[in-house]
Amino acid sequence: MNVSEVFTRFSSQESCIQYLEGLRWQNEPECPYCKSKQSSQRKDTQRHQCNNCNSSYSVLVGTIFEDTKLPLFKWFLAISLMLNAKKGLSALQLGRDIGVNRKTAWYLQMRIRKAMQGGDDNELFKGIVEIDETYIGGAQRNHSRQKRQERRESGLNFTGMQHKQAVIGLLERAGRIKLEVLEKAHGKTIKPIIGQTVSKEASLVTDGFGGYSGLGKTYKEHQVLNKEKEEYVRGEYHTNTLEGFWTLLKRGIYGQYHKVSIRHLQSYLNEFTFKYNHRANKSNFDLLLNRSLMPTVL
Numbered sequence: 008m009n010v011s012e013v014f015t016r017f018s019s020q021e022s023c024i025q026y027l028e029g030l031r032w033q034n035e036p037e038c039p040y041c042k043s044k045q046s047s048q049r050k051d052t053q054r055h056q057c058n059n060c061n062s063s064y065s066v067l068v069g070t071i072f073e074d075t076k077l078p079l080f081k082w083f084l085a086i087s088l089m090l091n092a093k094k095g096l097s098a099l100q101l102g103r104d105i106g107v108n109r110k111t112a113w114y115l116q117m118r119i120r121k122a123m124q125g126g127d128d129n130e131l132f133k134g135i136v137e138i139d140e141t142y143i144g145g146a147q148r149n150h151s152r153q154k155r156q157e158r159r160e161s162g163l164n165f166t167g168m169q170h171k172q173a174v175i176g177l178l179e180r181a182g183r184i185k186l187e188v189l190e191k192a193h194g195k196t197i198k199p200i201i202g203q204t205v206s207k208e209a210s211l212v213t214d215g216f217g218g219y220s221g222l223g224k225t226y227k228e229h230q231v232l233n234k235e236k237e238e239y240v241r242g243e244y245h246t247n248t249l250e251g252f253w254t255l256l257k258r259g260i261y262g263q264y265h266k267v268s269i270r271h272l273q274s275y276l277n278e279f280t281f282k283y284n285h286r287a288n289k290s291n292f293d294l295l296l297n298r299s300l301m302p303t304v305l
């Protein structure tokens with residue numbers, strides 16, 4: 008849903024609440040405390056009174072919108088703007104766009120990213136899966152020659168973070184990605200993530216980094232490209248899709264989020280992951296609203 012549709016459909020708080028009630032309860036309110044569906048609407052409010060446990064509740068209880076003082080319309084706008092910003096959206100810019108201060112905009116973004124993180128399908132990656140690690144932020148001197156070269160070529164110069172942070176990426180050619188911040192990139196940290204994400208029937212493609220060694224014993228196939236000797240492609244096996252994604256990710260992070268701290272890096276990765284995995288989904292707005300309503304999200 009684009010911004011102009013949000014304006015048309017959600018001009019009032021009431022219309023937002025109604026929409027959320029439709030998504031969460033299919034318009035049949037359920038008490039979040041005792042799960043009873045027997046309730047009565049409280050006069051002139053968007054709250055319901057449970058006939059069983061006598062609590063009063065709204066559709067926002069237990070969601071990322073709970074206790075918000077902002078009109079839901081602004082949340083909906085923020086969600087739409089974030090989903091449509093391919094390279095990311097700074098809190099400063101979002102604040103300008105929806106008329107709140109930067110701190111409020113940042114808080115909104117953090118909550119929305121929380122919703123982006125939850126509930127992804129648990130189906131394991133199949134087919135060809137590209138795996139690669141990269142480094143975000145920090146001084147360059149500890150980077151491999153190849154990574155320094157990549158960075159020079161992409162024209163990136165990022166100083167917001169004092170330490171570089173390793174990130175592992177797994178990309179299923181069929182269209183899904185998984186990104187995770189690593190304490191340190193080595194086999195012990197990488198292999199459990201591959202184990203949770205990738206089917207044993209998959210064909211893995213990596214470079215010769217030692218952290219990947221031995222994967223051929225567990226998975227159907229492990230193609231190791233010898234990048235040191237400039238072997239970047241072997242037939243259909245390469246990691247170019249993932250490397251293209253790294254470029255986009257870094258442009259987004261370095262361009263929009265000047266001060267990404269390591270503490271929040273995973274949250275930014277969740278945003279890029281959600282957008283990538285649902286880029287072809289026309290109802291990604293509804294999907295994200297649904298996630299926002301999931302009581303487990305906070």
Ligand SMILES: [Zn+2]
Nearest residue numbers: 038041057060
């Ligand atoms: Zn109840």
